Amino acid sequence: MRTLFNICVILMVILLSACDRSGMPVQTPTPSSTHTSNATATSTPFSTLTYYSTNTPTATIEFTPTRTHTPPPINTRTATTEFPPTRTLANLSSGRIVFCRLKVVNGGDIYVMNADGSGVTRLTNISGYNTSPLWSPDGSKILFVSSNNSATIADLYVMNPDGSGLTKLTNGPQNNLLPDWSPDGKKIVFQSINAGSQQIHVINADGSGETNLSQNSGSDTLPFWSPDGMKILYTSKLGNNVEIFVMNANGSGLTKLTSNLAKDSAFDPWSPDGRKIAFTSDRTGNSDIFVMDSDGSGMINLTENPHSDWFPKWSPDGKQIAFLSDRDGLPEIYVVNADGSQLTRLTNMQGDKAYPVWSPDGTRIAFAYDLEGKGNHDIFVADVDGSGFTNLTNSPGDDWAPDWSRTGGLSIACAAGWTRLSAGKYAIVTQGDLPDRVRSEPKIADNIISLLYPGSIVKILEGPVCADGLVFWKVENAAIPGGMGWTAEGDGKEYWLASYTP
Numbered sequence: 001m002r003t004l005f006n007i008c009v010i011l012m013v014i015l016l017s018a019c020d021r022s023g024m025p026v027q028t029p030t031p032s033s034t035h036t037s038n039a040t041a042t043s044t045p046f047s048t049l050t051y052y053s054t055n056t057p058t059a060t061i062e063f064t065p066t067r068t069h070t071p072p073p074i075n076t077r078t079a080t081t082e083f084p085p086t087r088t089l090a091n092l093s094s095g096r097i098v099f100c101r102l103k104v105v106n107g108g109d110i111y112v113m114n115a116d117g118s119g120v121t122r123l124t125n126i127s128g129y130n131t132s133p134l135w136s137p138d139g140s141k142i143l144f145v146s147s148n149n150s151a152t153i154a155d156l157y158v159m160n161p162d163g164s165g166l167t168k169l170t171n172g173p174q175n176n177l178l179p180d181w182s183p184d185g186k187k188i189v190f191q192s193i194n195a196g197s198q199q200i201h202v203i204n205a206d207g208s209g210e211t212n213l214s215q216n217s218g219s220d221t222l223p224f225w226s227p228d229g230m231k232i233l234y235t236s237k238l239g240n241n242v243e244i245f246v247m248n249a250n251g252s253g254l255t256k257l258t259s260n261l262a263k264d265s266a267f268d269p270w271s272p273d274g275r276k277i278a279f280t281s282d283r284t285g286n287s288d289i290f291v292m293d294s295d296g297s298g299m300i301n302l303t304e305n306p307h308s309d310w311f312p313k314w315s316p317d318g319k320q321i322a323f324l325s326d327r328d329g330l331p332e333i334y335v336v337n338a339d340g341s342q343l344t345r346l347t348n349m350q351g352d353k354a355y356p357v358w359s360p361d362g363t364r365i366a367f368a369y370d371l372e373g374k375g376n377h378d379i380f381v382a383d384v385d386g387s388g389f390t391n392l393t394n395s396p397g398d399d400w401a402p403d404w405s406r407t408g409g410l411s412i413a414c415a416a417g418w419t420r421l422s423a424g425k426y427a428i429v430t431q432g433d434l435p436d437r438v439r440s441e442p443k444i445a446d447n448i449i450s451l452l453y454p455g456s457i458v459k460i461l462e463g464p465v466c467a468d469g470l471v472f473w474k475v476e477n478a479a480i481p482g483g484m485g486w487t488a489e490g491d492g493k494e495y496w497l498a499s500y501t502p
Contacts (some may be wrong), residue, residue: 182227188203305327311323315384367379438485
């Protein structure tokens with residue numbers, strides 16, 4: 001089982017997401033490891049960057065952040081070690097969770113389940129290790145990495161949420177890893193390794209149009225789209241330094257955001273509004289969580305302490321950050337406000353914890369947890385106040401890398417609200433004085449092609465897309481010229497489309 005654990009570590013390290021009645025645009029938010037204490041960044045067959053390592057440097061590094069911050073005492077309200085869980089499964093969040101399960105022998109597959117742990121379903125049946133599953137922004141596809149049993153060749157695949165429609169997007173000879181969906185779900189950025197060179201590539205969601213964006217002498221890894229889809233952030237190793245860069249989505253406008261004799265790396269770094277970037281750095285002598293403005297200014301150390309903190313994950317509303325820390329001897333999950341205040345320890349139990357991921361409504365966190373310390377993880381969920389621990393999988397396999405869908409009940413954040421709709425379903429225009437405007441594209445500035453009056457029923461074809469502070473859906477209705485167009489669900493305070501069952 002330790003062999004399976006190590007292979008999963010390798011694969012997961014390389015993994016290192018309207019019709020307007022108001023007409024008031026706002027900023028557009030969007031969707032979104034393991035750790036060995038005192039390790040240094042080492043090279044693997046897929047990546048030279050181990051973003052989770054503590055990276056204890058041999059030289060003394062002097063650094064003064066732009067703004068200083070003194071962390072407050074840890075909230076004493078922490079999780080209990082009592083099992084079984086203190087809540088029933090029926091109280092858990094909506095949505096679905098996809099994850100990978102390593103087998104006792106070689107290989108691993110992608111599974112999906114409801115957020116309450118029911119309906120566990122195996123989706124893949126491909127030889128080798130199928131890992132790193134990611135929901136598309138609209139929840140209609142699952143992207144994952146598939147490698148051979150020796151974990152030396154890897155390609156990207158996509159499939160429907162029920163496992164059908166399996167499509168291979170890349171076909172070597174390079175190793176293709178670390179994928180991330182563009183916010184509109186139309187493109188995928190990833191790391192491609194060929195003859196020892198690690199570069200950032202982008203490809204259309206159907207596998208066409210692959211392009212090398214970075215093309216430099218460094219080792220480039222961990223690419224992530226900005227919430228507006230205009231930028232791509234990645235981590236690059238040049239000599240002994242590991243720095244964070246950002247570029248335009250077409251590869252132009254390359255900008256270096258960090259500069260220090262240290263190792264800085266960013267995994268899923270963008271705040272939902274795109275204004276902030278969270279990252280891990282050993283510039284203070286140990287691994288800490290930092291936050292900076294999207295242009296690299298205003299840097300703050302959120303977790304100043306002599307122990308290791310890593311794997312920061314923004315909450316859906318951008319107000320909190322979850323992360324892992326060994327400050328209490330074992331890897332535990334903590335939650336802190338985005339300004340560094342109100343630090344709370346979420347877990348307080350023996351055993352390894354990894355891969356925290358927020359529920360769509362921001363009230364719970366799912367994570368991989370090795371309860372018995374045998375190298376076999378299960379997917380657990382807990383409330384953000386440290387209560388309500390529930391083992392969702394309870395499997396003899398090794399369950400890793402959960403990703404919580406942003407659709408299905410409470411989903412993608414746009415303005416102040418949560419969408420209630422999903423693609424493939426029906427909706428009805430709610431009663432009111434104004435009709436819903438239908439546009440050619442999902443943005444307020446686009447031309448209006450039709451009006452849908454209260455009581456009109458539409459079939460939802462695509463979405464959601466966040467734009468101008470609204471949630472847009474592509475809908476089908478005979479009254480629309482051409483039969484389809486984009487209209488808004490609401491502004492987060494008022495809903496103009498409601499779910500409907502024919």
